[in-house]
Structures are given as structure tokens and as C-alpha cells.
Amino acid sequence: MTDILTIDSASKRRAGQLTLDAVSLALAPGERVALLGHNGAGKSTLMKLILGLTRLDGGAIRIAGARPGSNAARLATAFLPEAVSFHKSLTGRDQLSLFARLAGVGTAPVAGLLERVGLADAADRRIGTYSKGMRQRLGLAQVLLGKPAVALLDEPTSGLDPLSRQELYTIIDELAEQGTAVLVASHALTEVEARTDRIAILRKGRLVANDTLASLSHKAGLPTKLRIRARQGAADRFAADTGGRRVNGASIELSCAPEAKMEQLRRFAAMTDTVEDIEMTPPRLEDLYRHFAQEEGA
């Protein structure tokens, strides 16, 4: 499928320093990509460049073929900032209706969208009385309004309770299903692990990873954790034989390199007089993030 957002060797310099260094990234329609990186890695800068709020010092960005900041690009892009702010004195319905008129889509979808983001009951209250989560939902309703080709979400779940976070990701899934390419900058690794198709990691302005979780796991070669439950009385011997670590009672934990995993599993599975059960935990995004986002030698 043709990419709807292409970032080709994008560079940005600030105060003599490269805050983005030849970053290339592309999103296809309907793709959900997580943009990860430590504080100051360049995530917001990249979003600002896509929005045309700041200028590139090198490279090129195209949204549906258009330059950032052009009318065509603006119409194709929606943005949800981390701390979304609205007119406090307007009601949610007023605010969304205003956006709808500005976006040229008319006010017909407003009531349905407020319902969709769980704000139907609060629609006629002033935004000044909304919680952070409610303002975030209103921001998301605004994103949904224009059926954008590209949606940029900066820390969309920060400050939200667990249920609201899940609901927000359900709405993000719907956005992707309607064909919107979604780029989510986040520090919430567990969430994006389950709810995005691809992971991009920035480290000090350079893109150091851009792939599916499975491929990144493969590339990183991080160990899989095996937890073996030993039969009664066999745990100490098993731990001593394998060099594993005893954990809560009858279990032993072992780290296993990807290339040795199958052989180890076969060996332990055959030890029927010693081994009762084997649980396997592949590397999580948290481990991969640590691997890719951290400085070498840090």
C-alpha cells in the first residue's frame, strides 16, 4: 500500500545541535505506529515538523503527497497534544460544533461523536468543569471529526485512569480501521505493546528502531525467560544442575538465548521425573526499549 506519511531523512537543528538527525519513517493508511524515546529524544520535534509548526533543516516530509503546513497537509492531518486545552467557558458541544464548522464538515456528526467518546452526559457542561480525561476525550472527538488521513497523538493517555486508557485505545483502533495512519508518541510501553502495529524508537534524535515487536525481538537477540516448576524435592538439584535461580518454592528461573531456546525446552520437557511445568516469557517491549533507547555502555 502506498504510504500516506513519508519522512525522508528529516533533520532539525536547534541551538547548533542536531535534535533530529536524518530520521526516515513511513506510515501506510490504517497503520498504528508507536513513537518511543526518552525525554528530549525528539518525538515532539518530529510531530511539530509533520504539522508544519517548525521547519526542516534537511530532508523532506510529505503527508498525502503534500508539504507540511500546506492546506492539503493540514486538511489531511489531525493532532492531539499531550495537554489539550479549549475555551473553558464553552460547552463540549459548542466547542466540537465550532471545530466541525471550521473543518467544513457541518455539525451533524457532533452528537454522535460526543456519544462515541463518552461525553454525551457532559456535552452541555462548560469545559472549565471537565477533568483532564474528559478534555482528552473531547480532543479525540475533534481528531475523529475530520476523518484525517494521518493522526498524531502526543502522549494521549497521560493522566488518564486505566479504563479511560483502554477506551481511548479502542477509539484509536477505530481510527485505524477507517484508514487513518496513527502515530502515537508515548512513554506507556505496556499499552503501546498491545495496541500498535509497529514500534519506532528515537535516541538523541536518531531513529534506532523501526519494526514490529517480533522483528525487534529477533534483531535484539534478547533472552527468553523460562520458569520451571520442579517436582517435589527436585528443585534444589535442578537449580544446581542448570545454574537457574530459585524463586518461590518449587520454581526455578532461567534465561535462555533465542538460538538455544528450542533445545533447552526439549531437554527440560524430557525430564519428566524432575520437571512438572514450563512457562516461557519472551522479551517484553520494556526489555527491547531498554536495549534500543539506552546509550551504548549506559
Ligand SMILES: Nc1ncnc2c1ncn2[C@@H]1O[C@H](COP(=O)(O)OP(=O)(O)OP(=O)(O)O)[C@@H](O)[C@H]1O
Ligand atoms: N523550542 C526549542 N528550542 C530549543 N531547543 C528545543 C526546543 N524544543 C525542543 N528543544 C530541544 O530539542 C530536543 C528534543 O526535544 P523534544 O521536545 O522533541 O523531545 P521529546 O522526545 O518530545 O521529549 P518528551 O518525552 O520530554 O516530550 C531536546 O533536547 C529539547 O531540549
